[in-house]
Amino acid sequence: MTTGLLTTAVGSYPKPDYITRARGRFQRGQIGAEELADLEKQATAHWIAVQEELGMDVLVDGEMYRGDMVAYFAENMAGFTNSGLVRSYGNRYYRKPIATGPVGRDKPVTVDWWRYAQSLTDKPVKGMLTGPYTIVDWSFNEHYPTREAFLMDMARVVHEEAMDLAKAGARYIQIDEPALSVRPEEMEMAARAFAIVTDGLDAFTITHICYGDFAAVFPHLANFPVDMLDMETTNSDYDFLELIRGHPTFDKYVAMGVVDVHSHRVESLESVKSGIRMGLDVLPPERLFIDPDCGMKTRTEEECVAKLRVIGDAVREVKAELGIE
């Protein structure tokens, strides 16, 4: 009997109101770091329990303690300061990291949180990192003479963090590179940096990529130094599957997004099952993981759980129909 179609998630879950409020109070100096961390642990335990109850296979900690995926690392690493406010779109602003010195780490950034989340469950919890290319692309640079110099230094730092996660026992390590798909001319350099991160890493490695011209970068992705590509597929009408079909030597694992994380509407069981079957047309179940398109922090908790639930239900039904364990 074939096995496979494991279910997972991309990274973030919605923060409960008490976390949003506590983060605000912490920023205003009204509560201490420990009080905030206690609440973040409480919310993490909640999301681990939700994922177990839904029967998911490979869990995430939900990132209750992270704001922005790049700023979190910059704030906890050496060599960065934060800029003033810059606009992301419309009336949305954020503080962008600035590399003002050599980047480095005084101590592991994510390992304690990973240990805590893993201590709550027997299911594997993914170690979650942001990749060097994305950190570099989404930061200002006042220190390094070139993007390449910044990128290669950053890769060495992310490598150290990944090695520490593996040493702590993480079997799955995800290194997200959502910035990767926008500059095809830099893919070769980005792949070299990623190879530094995964070099000698004793874990199943994953990278999440979204929003971009997948066709332009696919030849590079097919040879990227990683075990699994986690792709936003629903929001791009499953075009990614056609690229795989057109590339017979493609041998990576794929985590396929089957629900749109930007829509409030919860997908129907039938549409999710049909997405899974489209994936199975091009990949064997043992190389196909099923998940949402992207991190889910912008959804409400109800929407998020309902979307995860329909994924679980759809996977169970497809497995039963096709005799997959």
Place this chain on the structure above:
Amino acid sequence: MITTMVGNYPKISPDAKAPNLRTAINRFDEGRISADELRRVEEEVTREVIDDQIEAGLDLVTDGHIRWDDGQTYFARGISGYTVNGLIRYFDTNTYYRHPIPEQPLRPNGSISVNDYEFAAAHSRQPVKAVLTGPYTLARLSQLGCYADLRSLAMDLADILNREAKALQDAGAPVIQLDEPSILKHKEDVDLFEEAVERALDGVTAAKALCTYFGDAAGIHHVLFGLSVDVVGLDFVMGPANYDLITDLPQQKTLGCGIVDARNTRAETAEEVAAAIRRLAGTVDAERLHLNPSCGLDYLPRPNARAKLVRLVEGAELARKETS
């Protein structure tokens, strides 16, 4: 040799006493202030942004595009037939714009930017440049919607933008600039691009500028240099190859020179700016140079954007002293 901006400028200031557009937009969205009250804040910020440019010493300013959500939405909302859809990444900037869709054939719906232009011109001691997203880029960054192909969409937009350019000219705009970053990413479309730009500028008698950024024009520079425009703008920060192309610039054209990095906080020194000017002036006469940041400054926090303009002007001063 004059100094100018490409277009946009950061909308919010860290100064607690400055008018706060971010808060005003939030209050407007929550229904707590009226459209008139929001417009007053936009006007105050526009004046502040014009003053920043004049204090920095710019010769030719813009209104900073304070009222623009992004370079596509601002126009799409003023053109009949467009709807505006979800967020999509703007080039490789990690900023997002709303994706315009032509649901119906596009038709003009009165002027889009003339009121904003007139406000800026009335509140500036320096001449104000009018900026339009060009027909090719606006088409490229839209979905095709009801159009059969990119050409028909770009040509309809060219006609609408031509009316807009003439209305801006009638409002007194001394310079009208079309921004066309997309052509650098799709050089195979250069014939269509040329046709659309010429149509958008047809009959315009104000000074005409074409501005590109986010790369170099290698391979299409002859077409850019041959357009019926007075100023051709190139980005020498993200497109260093442009330095090698400008030997072919015709004598009667002015070169728009993006020489300070509008996408990084590190402020160039005046000496670095002067060195870039010297390099350009080795090929193009200094009086035919318009100096500006590499693209709009809205990617930076306000204090960094202001510092970029100050250094640009200081570098230009330094270069002027050497040549005089």
